Amino acid sequence: MQSSLYEQFFNTQSKDQRIALWNGCGTLEKFTLGNQCYVAKVTQVPLDLQHKNIKQTSFSLKRKVRSYEKEQLFYKQCADVLKDVCIVPKMFELHAERGIFVTLLEDYEAKGFINKNTANIEDINKVIEWLAHFHTTWLEEAQIHSQFEEYGEGNYWHLKTRPDEFEKMPSGLLKENARRLDVALTSTRYKTMIHGDAKLANFAFGSKGVIGYDFQHVGVGIGLSDVMLLLTTVLDSEGLEKHCELLLDKYFQALTTQLNRNQSAIVGKDVENDWRALWPLIWVDFHRFLAGWKPEHPKINDYMKAQSAHMLIKRRSLLTC
Template identity: 35%
Template sequence: MHHDVEPWILEMTGASRISRWEKLQTLWSGYGQIWRVSLQGGRAESMIVKHVRPPVVENLPTEADGDVSHQRKLRSYEVEANWYEHWSGKLTDGCRIAGCDGISRADGGIVFLLEDLDAAGFASRFSSADANTVKAGLEWLARFHMRFLHCQPAGLWETGSYWHLATRRQEWHVMADHHPLKPLATAIDEQLSRCRFPTIIHGDAKTDNFCVAPDGRSVAAVDFQYVGGGCAMKDVVYFLESATGDSDRQSQGDSLLDRYFAECRRHWPGNGGESSDAGDFDDFESECRRLYVFAWADFERFLAGWCRQPIATRGYRFSMMQRVMNELR
């Protein structure tokens, strides 16, 4: 694999040679690998190479859902390429991501040449024990959502996230018939889809996709395969699901939401006297707080079909599910 892309990497970086290839991980379902390359004589000492090489069709599942999953993954990498080529440059300094030095498409695959965030000062990873880091992640999401409020997701997913109902019909079908969210799935999806303040969402905002500065007070995001339009609360819910435990959500959930909305208010389009048709911030916050519980129920619906998760009967997620069921019934 290396000899296929080495000349291109050297050309893009101005390096004289690659002294080391370090494999970091295999992409989901074997669709490629991510490497760190050590460079000599170039603009950077190291870069990250994300080499997408989908499996041959003969090795994929033959059932219909296997093809649906395959097409979703192929589309996700095209979306990520579109993100870096046409959207990432619109971000402000407060939304740090890995810079992209180049994208190459050849032989049915895609190669991303990305900034090494470890070398850029984001070498730490997430710890739910660090409250500052959780807050930093929420503030990053707030700035991201405010930057793209009311933007049309051209070239991205029309609906961001990898679990929304339209692309997860098979998971819905295998949900237990007695699951209380199964008959409500469409109504929940419609509530989120009809939000009056759509934005661009990261779509996979789990803690694994954030790199952290040593002081834990700033983060940088990676992995934009499922970036697209939608309700901001889907990102917030998925982030909190991965960043906090149930007891933390029960004791701190309101204050964490308050932190997110405070950062949204600071970056609300039109602040500072600029004209804006974004609407009223209080209306935005009111709608998002209401849809927050729907985003939890939507994710619970996905988990119930994807990993056959038992029906929640207590805790924070259960309380969110109950509030949705009470409103819709």
């Protein structure tokens, strides 16, 4: 009887490459069997996890464990749905036991995809199209999303999962309006499954397009929160001022095209009207997280501060419970 890939992985003495994951939470291990190249993502959250920006609590440790559970849930339930929509790594096997998670995937580098440390506008547009296709797959009216209740909200900065950072925030308009922001963002008409950590480092580029991975923070949310996070990793304040509106146009064009291709009953323009109004709120909400997590973070730039000032001072009427 042939052993499972999981057993073969642990019996393979020589690994092609081993890469440490965030803060001692595991490794990525590349290995080859026959002509196939694989990646094993082996994760376990240390009980003594240390982080320089915030003291770890039992709540934050559980959140980290939950992120690995969500990633495996995504590969089990959702990855196959994306086969003809956007590219994600092929999953071979999933294992979870006593807090250790092993996710066995194809090696995307062996398929010709490469990571980039910087991105030009063409690269950004490719990722934005990937995101639009990903979001369109699960785009629904908010009240219908009961099928994804087990995932909870997507992204890693929403208020309900960041009480420690909230407590660290200095007094001021950001902290005073945090809960109003959360209500405004969760009361939107349209929601979808979002990637939740759509930074440049979680995409790779090849002749066949873009591949996205690292689905630890998937969940229900607003598609533009993924777009916002992507832009914080590829554009500085001046670039954001210059390119944001055109990139949003690109996103909604791709989303509408895909909705029409899917013969969806949802009208792209309705989604655009709903989400565009939330664009500054999404920035302010991320600002709120950074202000409690790492207030000196370079992402708190002039563009982000302008969005906050616009919403918290000039348009406070939108932040109503």
